[in-house]
Amino acid sequence: MKGTVGELGEFGLIRELTSRLTSTPAVKIGPGDDAAVVAAPDRRVVATTDILIEGRHFRRDWSTAYDVGRKAAAQNLADIAAMGAVPTAVLLGLVVPVELPATWPVELMDGIRDECQVAGAAVVGGDVVRGDTITVAVTALGDLRNRAAVTRSGARAGDVVAVTGWLGWSAAGLAVLSRGFRSPRAFVEAHRRPEPPYHAGPAAAELGATAMTDVSDGLVADLGHIAAASGTDIDLRSAAIDIPAQMTDIGQAVGVDPLHWVLTGGEDHAIVATFPPDVKLPARWRVIGSVGSPAGRVPQVTVDGAPWEKAGGWDHFGADT
Amino acid sequence: MKGTVGELGEFGLIRELTSRLTSTPAVKIGPGDDAAVVAAPDRRVVATTDILIEGRHFRRDWSTAYDVGRKAAAQNLADIAAMGAVPTAVLLGLVVPVELPATWPVELMDGIRDECQVAGAAVVGGDVVRGDTITVAVTALGDLRNRAAVTRSGARAGDVVAVTGWLGWSAAGLAVLSRGFRSPRAFVEAHRRPEPPYHAGPAAAELGATAMTDVSDGLVADLGHIAAASGTDIDLRSAAIDIPAQMTDIGQAVGVDPLHWVLTGGEDHAIVATFPPDVKLPARWRVIGSVGSPAGRVPQVTVDGAPWEKAGGWDHFGADT
Incomplete structure (x- = not known):
C-alpha cells in the first residue's frame, strides 16, 4: 500500500x-x-x-x-x-x-x-x-462463563500469593532500548510485545482464586491494589521469585538490581492472584508470598518482611517513559 | 477545586x-x-x-x-x-x-x-x-431487550423514511459560532449539547423499523449508508421537512440555504428509520421520504427526485471543523 x-x-x-x-x-x-x-x-x-x-x-x-x-x-x-x-x-x-x-x-x-x-x-x-x-x-x-468475577478485594489472611507469566522482562527490555541497544532480543521483544497468559485468568477463577489482577503497574504496586481493596497485608518472599541469569547479566551491565525490574516493572501483564492455602496450583503458577492480617493502619506490601524501598508504582503523570 | x-x-x-x-x-x-x-x-x-x-x-x-x-x-x-x-x-x-x-x-x-x-x-x-x-x-x-438489532441493511422498496429528533440545529449553531456570534441561543445550545431522542430507537425497533441509524454525518449522508447497505434508493420530499422560521432567518443572515443544514448537518443525532408502509407512527415521527428499487447501478439518495448537489458527507480527513 x-x-x-x-x-x-x-x-x-x-x-x-x-x-x-x-x-x-x-x-x-x-x-x-x-x-x-x-x-x-x-x-x-x-x-x-x-x-x-x-x-x-x-x-x-x-x-x-x-x-x-x-x-x-x-x-x-x-x-x-x-x-x-x-x-x-x-x-x-x-x-x-x-x-x-x-x-x-x-x-x-x-x-x-x-x-x-x-x-x-x-x-x-x-x-x-x-x-x-x-x-x-x-x-x-x-x-465470565457463569463464574463470579474475581476482583481485587477478596484476599484473606492465610491465602497464598501466586503468579504466572513473565515478570520484569518488559522493564529490562525498556532499559536496554533506553540505552540505545537492541539486544538481548528476548527482553526487547518482551517489551515490544508482551505475552499475557490469558488462559490463566479463567483457570484461576475455576481454581478458586480469591483476588486477582494483571501486573501492569509493577508487582508490588499491583499487589498493593489487592492489599488495599482487601484490607490485608501481603508479604513476598524474594527467594521464591526466579530471576533469569540473562536478566542478572543485563542488570550488571546497566547497574540495576534485576529484582527491581521483577518487583516494579509493569507491562508484562503476568497474572497474580491470591488462593486459599490448600489450593493445588498447576505447575506454571509460582507461589511467591502470602496474605496476612494488616499489621498497621494501612494495608501494605512487604518483601521478606520489609517495605520495598524503591519506587513501587507507576504514575502516568509523574514518571517519564 | x-x-x-x-x-x-x-x-x-x-x-x-x-x-x-x-x-x-x-x-x-x-x-x-x-x-x-x-x-x-x-x-x-x-x-x-x-x-x-x-x-x-x-x-x-x-x-x-x-x-x-x-x-x-x-x-x-x-x-x-x-x-x-x-x-x-x-x-x-x-x-x-x-x-x-x-x-x-x-x-x-x-x-x-x-x-x-x-x-x-x-x-x-x-x-x-x-x-x-x-x-x-x-x-x-x-x-437489545430480546429484540433483533435494527441495522442499516434492512430497508425495502416501498418502505417509508421517517425521522425524529432535531435536524440541522447543530450545523446552524456552528455557523453562528464560526462567525463570532453567541446567539440565537437555541441553535448554539443545540451545537454544544445535542439531545438525541434515545427512547425513539428501541421504540422504532418495537414498531417494526426495517433499517435505522442516527444522523451524525448528515441526513443525506447517513441515509446514503442505509441505501448502500440495503441496496435501495431513497427519495426525500423537501416539503415534508420542517424548517423552523428562526433557522431560515439565520440562513438569510449568513447566506446559507437552511435546507443545506437540515440535509447535511450532523451532530444533532436525530434518529432516522425506514418502516413498512402500513406502519402507524407516533406523532413525533415525521415521514420525509420513501424507499425505492435502485434505478441505477449504485444505490442513491435523492431529494425531490434529484441528487442533492451540495456536499452531502462529512469526511474527518477532508473537512475542517
Missing part, C-alpha cells in the same frame, strides 16, 4: 482496516453499522478500556505498528482475563496524522487482530479521526 | 472523577478493578466507540467541559439507541495535558455522567493519561 493516511481518506482507511479483520461466532454484528452486537452468554459483559499515545506509551523507532497493535490489545485483553473472564471482542478508537504512511494504521490493525485471535476475541468496531498525535484507544469485552 | 491536572496527579484525578459517578442496577462491578462487569440481560451486548479531540471535535472557547462531556456521551449513546438498544454503560479514555485545570476533566465527567443518566446508563470504567492534546474516547454499551 502506498501513500499517506490523508491520501487514502477516512472512508478508504476504514475500508482497508475492516477488510483485514476476522470474526468469531461471538460476533453477531461486526464493524460497519452504528454499533456492534456481541454475544454475552452468561447475561453479563466484562468491559475495560485503555488509551495509549505516541511518545508516552510507545515509540515508532522502538516498536513497529504491528507490535504497538499487539501490545495495545494485549493490555486490555489481560484486564479481561484478570477478572476471570474470556475475552470476546475489542473496539478501537484511533487518532492518526494525515501525513502518516497508510501502512502504519493498517499494520497496527493487523497486530490488534492477531493478538485478539490469541485470546479468542475479534475486533468488532472502531472510529478513526485525524489529529496530531497517534492515539490508540482500545476497549475489550469478555464473558 | 484548585490546581492543575499535574498537581492533582493521576490517582488523585481518578479518585476525583470516580467519586462523582452514579450507578444503576445494571452495574455489577463499577470503576476501580481491572475491568467492569455490566448486565447483558438478553445474552448480547451492543457496543460502539468514538474518539474526539480538541480543536477538531470541540473547542474550549465554544463549549464548556460539561458540554463536551454531554456531547461525547450523547453521540455514543445515540449509536446504541440507533440499533434499537437501551444504553447501559459507558467507558471513558481520557488524555489530558498536565497544565490543564483539574476542574476541566472533572466537569467533563459530570457532563458524561448526566448524559448517561438521561439515557439510563452509567459510567463503569476508564483510563486517564497525560498528553499534549485533550482527547476523549468514549465507548457505550447497550441491551
Whole structure:
C-alpha cells in the first residue's frame, strides 16, 4: 500500500482496516453499522478500556505498528482475563496524522487482530479521526462463563500469593532500548510485545482464586491494589521469585538490581492472584508470598518482611517513559 | 477545586472523577478493578466507540467541559439507541495535558455522567493519561431487550423514511459560532449539547423499523449508508421537512440555504428509520421520504427526485471543523 493516511481518506482507511479483520461466532454484528452486537452468554459483559499515545506509551523507532497493535490489545485483553473472564471482542478508537504512511494504521490493525485471535476475541468496531498525535484507544469485552468475577478485594489472611507469566522482562527490555541497544532480543521483544497468559485468568477463577489482577503497574504496586481493596497485608518472599541469569547479566551491565525490574516493572501483564492455602496450583503458577492480617493502619506490601524501598508504582503523570 | 491536572496527579484525578459517578442496577462491578462487569440481560451486548479531540471535535472557547462531556456521551449513546438498544454503560479514555485545570476533566465527567443518566446508563470504567492534546474516547454499551438489532441493511422498496429528533440545529449553531456570534441561543445550545431522542430507537425497533441509524454525518449522508447497505434508493420530499422560521432567518443572515443544514448537518443525532408502509407512527415521527428499487447501478439518495448537489458527507480527513 502506498501513500499517506490523508491520501487514502477516512472512508478508504476504514475500508482497508475492516477488510483485514476476522470474526468469531461471538460476533453477531461486526464493524460497519452504528454499533456492534456481541454475544454475552452468561447475561453479563466484562468491559475495560485503555488509551495509549505516541511518545508516552510507545515509540515508532522502538516498536513497529504491528507490535504497538499487539501490545495495545494485549493490555486490555489481560484486564479481561484478570477478572476471570474470556475475552470476546475489542473496539478501537484511533487518532492518526494525515501525513502518516497508510501502512502504519493498517499494520497496527493487523497486530490488534492477531493478538485478539490469541485470546479468542475479534475486533468488532472502531472510529478513526485525524489529529496530531497517534492515539490508540482500545476497549475489550469478555464473558465470565457463569463464574463470579474475581476482583481485587477478596484476599484473606492465610491465602497464598501466586503468579504466572513473565515478570520484569518488559522493564529490562525498556532499559536496554533506553540505552540505545537492541539486544538481548528476548527482553526487547518482551517489551515490544508482551505475552499475557490469558488462559490463566479463567483457570484461576475455576481454581478458586480469591483476588486477582494483571501486573501492569509493577508487582508490588499491583499487589498493593489487592492489599488495599482487601484490607490485608501481603508479604513476598524474594527467594521464591526466579530471576533469569540473562536478566542478572543485563542488570550488571546497566547497574540495576534485576529484582527491581521483577518487583516494579509493569507491562508484562503476568497474572497474580491470591488462593486459599490448600489450593493445588498447576505447575506454571509460582507461589511467591502470602496474605496476612494488616499489621498497621494501612494495608501494605512487604518483601521478606520489609517495605520495598524503591519506587513501587507507576504514575502516568509523574514518571517519564 | 484548585490546581492543575499535574498537581492533582493521576490517582488523585481518578479518585476525583470516580467519586462523582452514579450507578444503576445494571452495574455489577463499577470503576476501580481491572475491568467492569455490566448486565447483558438478553445474552448480547451492543457496543460502539468514538474518539474526539480538541480543536477538531470541540473547542474550549465554544463549549464548556460539561458540554463536551454531554456531547461525547450523547453521540455514543445515540449509536446504541440507533440499533434499537437501551444504553447501559459507558467507558471513558481520557488524555489530558498536565497544565490543564483539574476542574476541566472533572466537569467533563459530570457532563458524561448526566448524559448517561438521561439515557439510563452509567459510567463503569476508564483510563486517564497525560498528553499534549485533550482527547476523549468514549465507548457505550447497550441491551437489545430480546429484540433483533435494527441495522442499516434492512430497508425495502416501498418502505417509508421517517425521522425524529432535531435536524440541522447543530450545523446552524456552528455557523453562528464560526462567525463570532453567541446567539440565537437555541441553535448554539443545540451545537454544544445535542439531545438525541434515545427512547425513539428501541421504540422504532418495537414498531417494526426495517433499517435505522442516527444522523451524525448528515441526513443525506447517513441515509446514503442505509441505501448502500440495503441496496435501495431513497427519495426525500423537501416539503415534508420542517424548517423552523428562526433557522431560515439565520440562513438569510449568513447566506446559507437552511435546507443545506437540515440535509447535511450532523451532530444533532436525530434518529432516522425506514418502516413498512402500513406502519402507524407516533406523532413525533415525521415521514420525509420513501424507499425505492435502485434505478441505477449504485444505490442513491435523492431529494425531490434529484441528487442533492451540495456536499452531502462529512469526511474527518477532508473537512475542517
